[in-house]
Amino acid sequence: MFRYCVSKSPLLKTCKGQALRIIGIQTTVRDAHFKFVADPPKREFGETQKMNLFQSLTSAMDITLENDPTALVFGEDVAFGGVFRCTVGLADKFGGHRVFNTPLCEQGIVGFAIGAASAGATTIAEIQFADYIFPAFDQIVNEAAKYRYRSGGLFECGKLTIRAPCSAVGHGALYHSQTPEACFAHVPGLKVVMPRSCIQAKGLLLACIQDPNPCIFLEPKVLYRSAEEEVPIGEFTLPLGKAEVLIEGSDVTLVGYGTQIHVLKEVAQMAGEKLGASCEVIDLATILPWDSDTVCKSVEKTGRLLVSHEAPLTAGFAGEIASTVQKECFLNLECPIERICGYDTPFPHIFEPFYMPDKWRCFEAIKKMMNY
Amino acid sequence: MFRLLTRAVSKTRYGILCQNSTKKCIPASFLKNSYSIEATDDKPQYPGYKTEYVHKLEFLEPNTEDGIPVYRVMSREGAIIDETQDPKLDNETLVKMYKSMSMLNSMDRIMYESQRQGRISFYMTNYGEEGTHVGSAAALEDRDLVFGQYREAGVLMWRGFSLGEFMDQCYANINDPAQGRQMPVHYGSKKLNFYTISSPLATQMPQAAGAAYAVKLSEEPDRCVICYFGEGAASEGDAHAALNFAATLDAPCIFFCRNNGYAISTPTSDQYRGDGIGGRGPGYGIITIRVDGNDLLAVYNATKRARKIAVEESRPVLIEAMTYRVGHHSTSDDSSAYRSVDEVNYWDKKDHPINRFRLYITKRGAWDDDKDKEWKKLSRKQIMEAFAASEKRLKPSPKHLFTDVYHDVPAHLQKQMNEMREHVKKYKEHYPLNNHEPM
Numbered sequence: 001m002f003r004y005c006v007s008k009s010p011l012l013k014t015c016k017g018q019a020l021r022i023i024g025i026q027t028t029v030r031d032a033h034f035k036f037v038a039d040p041p042k043r044e045f046g047e048t049q050k051m052n053l054f055q056s057l058t059s060a061m062d063i064t065l066e067n068d069p070t071a072l073v074f075g076e077d078v079a080f081g082g083v084f085r086c087t088v089g090l091a092d093k094f095g096g097h098r099v100f101n102t103p104l105c106e107q108g109i110v111g112f113a114i115g116a117a118s119a120g121a122t123t124i125a126e127i128q129f130a131d132y133i134f135p136a137f138d139q140i141v142n143e144a145a146k147y148r149y150r151s152g153g154l155f156e157c158g159k160l161t162i163r164a165p166c167s168a169v170g171h172g173a174l175y176h177s178q179t180p181e182a183c184f185a186h187v188p189g190l191k192v193v194m195p196r197s198c199i200q201a202k203g204l205l206l207a208c209i210q211d212p213n214p215c216i217f218l219e220p221k222v223l224y225r226s227a228e229e230e231v232p233i234g235e236f237t238l239p240l241g242k243a244e245v246l247i248e249g250s251d252v253t254l255v256g257y258g259t260q261i262h263v264l265k266e267v268a269q270m271a272g273e274k275l276g277a278s279c280e281v282i283d284l285a286t287i288l289p290w291d292s293d294t295v296c297k298s299v300e301k302t303g304r305l306l307v308s309h310e311a312p313l314t315a316g317f318a319g320e321i322a323s324t325v326q327k328e329c330f331l332n333l334e335c336p337i338e339r340i341c342g343y344d345t346p347f348p349h350i351f352e353p354f355y356m357p358d359k360w361r362c363f364e365a366i367k368k369m370m371n372y
Numbered sequence: 373m374f375r376l377l378t379r380a381v382s383k384t385r386y387g388i389l390c391q392n393s394t395k396k397c398i399p400a401s402f403l404k405n406s407y408s409i410e411a412t413d414d415k416p417q418y419p420g421y422k423t424e425y426v427h428k429l430e431f432l433e434p435n436t437e438d439g440i441p442v443y444r445v446m447s448r449e450g451a452i453i454d455e456t457q458d459p460k461l462d463n464e465t466l467v468k469m470y471k472s473m474s475m476l477n478s479m480d481r482i483m484y485e486s487q488r489q490g491r492i493s494f495y496m497t498n499y500g501e502e503g504t505h506v507g508s509a510a511a512l513e514d515r516d517l518v519f520g521q522y523r524e525a526g527v528l529m530w531r532g533f534s535l536g537e538f539m540d541q542c543y544a545n546i547n548d549p550a551q552g553r554q555m556p557v558h559y560g561s562k563k564l565n566f567y568t569i570s571s572p573l574a575t576q577m578p579q580a581a582g583a584a585y586a587v588k589l590s591e592e593p594d595r596c597v598i599c600y601f602g603e604g605a606a607s608e609g610d611a612h613a614a615l616n617f618a619a620t621l622d623a624p625c626i627f628f629c630r631n632n633g634y635a636i637s638t639p640t641s642d643q644y645r646g647d648g649i650g651g652r653g654p655g656y657g658i659i660t661i662r663v664d665g666n667d668l669l670a671v672y673n674a675t676k677r678a679r680k681i682a683v684e685e686s687r688p689v690l691i692e693a694m695t696y697r698v699g700h701h702s703t704s705d706d707s708s709a710y711r712s713v714d715e716v717n718y719w720d721k722k723d724h725p726i727n728r729f730r731l732y733i734t735k736r737g738a739w740d741d742d743k744d745k746e747w748k749k750l751s752r753k754q755i756m757e758a759f760a761a762s763e764k765r766l767k768p769s770p771k772h773l774f775t776d777v778y779h780d781v782p783a784h785l786q787k788q789m790n791e792m793r794e795h796v797k798k799y800k801e802h803y804p805l806n807n808h809e810p811m
């Protein structure tokens with residue numbers, strides 16, 4: 001009932017400019033920095049239904065709560081449906097003891113989740129924005145990631161999944177835009193995952209929940225409403241640690257994850273049309289442990305690699321990919337590996353269009369690589 | 373959809389506004405926490421408060437002069453002060469309690485010395501706090517889960533962790549279930565429901581609250597969780613998180629604070645200005661008691677009642693046990709640099725939990741000097757035997773550097789394991805391979 005009211009509210013239309021005009025505010029709204037193109041439906045997983053990204057996540061949690069009586073979903077404001085609507089209806093369906101609000105304290109949320117997971121509950125903890133995951137950094141890095149190792153498997157918290165909305169949203173500035181995957185990629189014991197689409201989000205979230213290791217699931221929040229796909233309504237999982245070749249090509253390998261995949265797909269098309277360059281686009285999907293085999297195999301074929309992510313350049317995950325590929329594919333490389341990333345600044349408000357590793361920056365890099 | 377904004381929106385949505393305009397849109401279950409507004413001017417209507425207005429300016433003073441009293445059952449001479457408070461435990465239990473404390477004390481002495489001789493890398497003694505461990509452990513069921521800090525070895529001793537298990541961990545040999553990965557005294561036992569210790573302080577506290585919540589919803593809900601921590605750890609943000617989460621989520625968790633006066637060199641006067649840790653309990657809505665930590669029977673009674681409250685009423689309890697850290701913080705610390713020998717001697721000689729308990733059980737006729745002498749000899753012999761056996765055992769295979777990082781060893785770690793193996797083979801004279809099981 002409530003879900004109906006909110007989703008019909010004209011103020012919550014996906015298009016910001018349209019929503020603002022309703023209440024009389026004129027604004028110049030820039031186009032999104034990417035174009036979402038839906039993947040073809042995965043019929044092998046049965047009946048599908050049109051869902052946006054937040055609905056596909058709700059569906060994954062719904063299935064988990066239904067099938068696993070120990071499963072718990074909690075965090076700040078999740079009981080009424082969550083500030084991004086990802087948990088709408090779940091508390092009503094499964095009870096306030098299984099889907100509940102916590103006090104406003106991220107270190108508490110993750111600590112609580114580790115404890116519950118270690119005592120046998122499947123825990124899905126939500127951090128409201130990835131920008132606010134840092135108070136829980138100690139619990140994630142020193143505790144969750146090391147629980148099994150330090151006890152020799154006597155105790156573990158593999159049933160833990162932490163969900164957090166991440167990445168640019170157009171106007172999120174410093175603390176509603178960050179993509180902190182590289183911080184966690186440096187932590188042995190964790191799995192770090194980021195989907196690009198609704199089908200992938202559901203399949204990978206279910207895989208994280210069922211994986212016997214603590215997982216951090218980063219959700220590009222700009223896709224919550226803007227992405228829509230035919231998503232299988234039943235349970236299915238997609239493999240963790242496996243990259244996906246989305247477009248095959250022979251001249252340049254483009255690697256990314258999350259929203260940036262949609263930028264790279266458009267760049268591949270532009271490079272084909274304007275430069276005659278055939279680009280292979282790879283979605284890493286899992287950042288730790290990452291699928292170096294698929295990436296290296298591609299670079300052996302193309303001889304050129306561009307890695308792109310929204311997070312800052314220095315010590316970003318592109319650095320890890322570049323150095324590995326440089327070692328494994330040294331004889332195949334025909335030009336230096338390019339990294340098109342956010343700049344080494346905090347994420348700015350009004351300068352977001354200039355900060356982003358957008359299609360033009362990526363296009364220019366490919367142009368240089370082809371002419372090297 | 374921003375954090376500050378959404379907070380404001382959800383507040384109004386579920387607060388005053390929802391009473392009128394949007395009520396129909398909201399599932400009934402979410403309205404249970406909203407409140408009805410009375411049409412009177414002289415009663416405060418703030419959400420979540422039951423209080424009165426006052427018309428004189430007055431700040432609330434903290435009450436530190438006249439703090440929470442310390443619950444005590446026995447005098448320093450081991451005499452019961454109020455007979456109604458004697459738990460009247462049977463002799464067998466009393467002797468087991470005494471033996472656990474004194475065995476721990478003897479083991480501490482030997483392990484401390486062995487660190488001094490460089491035979492193990494590190495150690496932390498439990499001197500002066502043995503009563504808090506055994507008194508609380510004995511009041512619990514063995515199926516209750518324990519989360520500790522690092523100075524609670526007596527809980528394991530009570531539950532039946534063997535001398536060999538203690539020493540195998542300290543020696544990091546092949547019998548350590550954690551394959552020697554952690555520093556000494558970071559014990560853990562799945563079968564005794566004692567969570568493996570980790571060094572970061574207070575991290576176990578919100579975890580204990582979460583485990584208690586899971587236990588409450590599990591198929592064996594008649595269990596609770598106990599979480600030990602020092603008064604220094606209570607300053608960490610995680611302590612705040614834990615107490616607040618346990619209270620708001622009705623977690624059956626006993627928070628047991630060992631207030632021993634020092635966090636390494638920092639006295640409590642540099643640690644807090646309120647009425648100890650107990651003084652904070654009521655602020656979180658947590659039922660609280662302060663006990664004499666050197667009085668095993670007081671600790672026992674308080675924990676016994678706390679367990680009943682936690683399990684039957686499904687709510688957290690805070691126990692602050694006042695005690696004194698008689699030993700150095702660790703083998704890496706010389707406490708004479710920041711406190712007087714007289715102070716330490718007072719607690720060691722005049723107010724010690726083991727001495728007090730021995731006087732009590734002797735008065736009860738459960739123990740005597742001859743038995744004591746014989747037990748000291750026997751326990752020493754058992755410790756020395758376990759010590760020698762653990763010292764002789766090989767260290768685990770170097771391959772265990774890579775196992776248990778994940779449930780399975782992922783490809784990149786397999787690769788690094790092979791690289792290490794090849795490298796060490798090539799440079800074998802530079803690595804202590806003889807101490808370890810083969811790779």
